[in-house]
Amino acid sequence: MTSSSVQREGDTLQPLENQINVLTSLIERRKAGGRFPTKLESEYQAYRLRQFFSVDLRVIMSGLLVFVVFGWADFSFGGPDAVTLFSVRVLIAVLLLLLIIWLPRSGYARYSIYVLVSGIYLCFTSVLWNISVVDLPWGYFYHLGMIPMQVFALLGLRSNYRAMLSCSVAMLLSYGAFIVLMPGPDPLSEVDVLAIGMAPYYLLFWTILVIMASYLSYTIESGARTDYIKNRLLALEADRLQYLGRRLQQLSTTDSLTGIANRRYAETHLADEWRRCLRSNVPLAVLMIDVDLFKSYNDQYGHQQGDECLRKIAQKMSEFCRRPGDVCARYGGEEFVILLPETTLDQGCDLAQELCDAVAGMNIPHAQSPFSRATISIGVAAEIPRAGDHYEGLLKKADIALYQAKNEGRNQIKRQSVTDY
Numbered sequence: 001m002t003s004s005s006v007q008r009e010g011d012t013l014q015p016l017e018n019q020i021n022v023l024t025s026l027i028e029r030r031k032a033g034g035r036f037p038t039k040l041e042s043e044y045q046a047y048r049l050r051q052f053f054s055v056d057l058r059v060i061m062s063g064l065l066v067f068v069v070f071g072w073a074d075f076s077f078g079g080p081d082a083v084t085l086f087s088v089r090v091l092i093a094v095l096l097l098l099l100i101i102w103l104p105r106s107g108y109a110r111y112s113i114y115v116l117v118s119g120i121y122l123c124f125t126s127v128l129w130n131i132s133v134v135d136l137p138w139g140y141f142y143h144l145g146m147i148p149m150q151v152f153a154l155l156g157l158r159s160n161y162r163a164m165l166s167c168s169v170a171m172l173l174s175y176g177a178f179i180v181l182m183p184g185p186d187p188l189s190e191v192d193v194l195a196i197g198m199a200p201y202y203l204l205f206w207t208i209l210v211i212m213a214s215y216l217s218y219t220i221e222s223g224a225r226t227d228y229i230k231n232r233l234l235a236l237e238a239d240r241l242q243y244l245g246r247r248l249q250q251l252s253t254t255d256s257l258t259g260i261a262n263r264r265y266a267e268t269h270l271a272d273e274w275r276r277c278l279r280s281n282v283p284l285a286v287l288m289i290d291v292d293l294f295k296s297y298n299d300q301y302g303h304q305q306g307d308e309c310l311r312k313i314a315q316k317m318s319e320f321c322r323r324p325g326d327v328c329a330r331y332g333g334e335e336f337v338i339l340l341p342e343t344t345l346d347q348g349c350d351l352a353q354e355l356c357d358a359v360a361g362m363n364i365p366h367a368q369s370p371f372s373r374a375t376i377s378i379g380v381a382a383e384i385p386r387a388g389d390h391y392e393g394l395l396k397k398a399d400i401a402l403y404q405a406k407n408e409g410r411n412q413i414k415r416q417s418v419t420d421y
């Protein structure tokens with residue numbers, strides 16, 4: 001808990017708030033439907049990919065199953081080519097299935113959408129091949145298979161309208177070119193005439209389906225993008241609140257001049273440790289510390305220099321709080337306190353003496369002191385807490401000992417006059 005750490009924590013809020021501002025402005029400008037700025041877009045794509053592998057893969061697998069189930073048509077209409085047609089169908093389905101099982105484990109997961117588009121297009125071309133192989137009028141049945149193919153493209157690619165549009169347009173144009181270029185039956189039967197007459201309407205309905213599907217997938221993608229931004233915003237707001245809570249807690253327990261704990265924190269900690277030591281039946285030591293002749297130090301060197309002197313002494317004190325439960329706090333003005341759980345009076349006195357010598361050893365000049373340098377006096381008290389007692393009694397004993405140290409010449413430590421153990 002130092003002043004520099006307070007400063008550093010303050011700096012971390014800025015990037016968080018920048019991100020919140022960017023996301024908020026994206027929502028306000030209603031831009032969440034379009035592509036995001038580069039970095040955010042790649043994060044969104046990574047998120048989409050995770051969604052893809054957890055949700056969309058199941059849709060795709062069911063689509064492949066339907067594709068295989070439609071193989072009954074190969075046996076119903078394929079005649080002598082039935083086995084070949086069905087084998088090719090199963091081969092394609094197995095190939096695609098293996099590919100989508102392998103993809104998430106491979107380093108190529110980010111290409112999943114392209115693989116999916118290519119897979120749907122491959123199934124589609126296999127149906128075109130079926131049409132060219134199966135005799136008419138049975139071949140017309142396979143023309144109807146284009147509609148489930150289109151519906152599957154919509155389902156599988158619903159959250160990526162660009163992919164959905166490209167795949168659908170490619171299938172529609174390929175189909176148009178196929179029926180124009182494929183040699184027609186000769187002579188024409190009644191069914192052929194009917195089918196040829198229906199072809200433009202079929203293409204028209206398909207086109208309308210593509211337009212509606214594109215609109216639908218655009219809406220779905222926009223919604224998914226907006227939700228993504230809103231969820232990110234919620235997470236960032238939660239981080240921000242958590243951070244502010246931490247900061248508030250830190251500010252309310254830190255002394256702004258020295259960066260060590262303040263009196264409030266010391267008293268809370270003392271109350272906690274008092275109860276803990278009471279339960280564990282172990283001693284708790286308190287060191288009350290006061291900088292000697294500090295008024296004359298201020299008078300001699302000025303208030304700012306006085307502040308600097310307090311900072312240096314506080315830093316030295318905190319070096320003496322080595323264990324996790326030890327706390328060093330500024331108690332007020334030029335007065336400090338050190339709390340040492342599980343420490344006897346003798347151990348507390350030893351540490352106090354070390355600290356007293358260490359501060360004198362810093363040789364901070366103090367022309368008006370009999371020691372010619374800044375020094376401290378310390379009152380030490382320790383006791384094993386007893387039920388019914390209050391920690392204030394311990395503080396009082398340390399304070400009385402400090403008073404004695406002052407009276408007996410300063411730059412020294414004094415232990416409490418009566419020990420209980």
Ligand SMILES: Nc1nc2c(ncn2[C@@H]2O[C@H](COP(=O)(O)OP(=O)(O)OP(=O)(O)O)[C@@H](O)[C@H]2O)c(=O)[nH]1
Nearest residue numbers: 290291292293294295296298303306307333334406
């Ligand atoms: N520079 C500075 N001075 C402070 C601060 N807080 C308290 N003081 C000064 O510390 C001085 C304490 O003086 P006194 O209580 O008279 O005690 P002393 O001069 O240290 O004398 P003894 O305690 O008897 O050794 C006062 O002059 C306060 O103004 C602070 O944050 N910064």
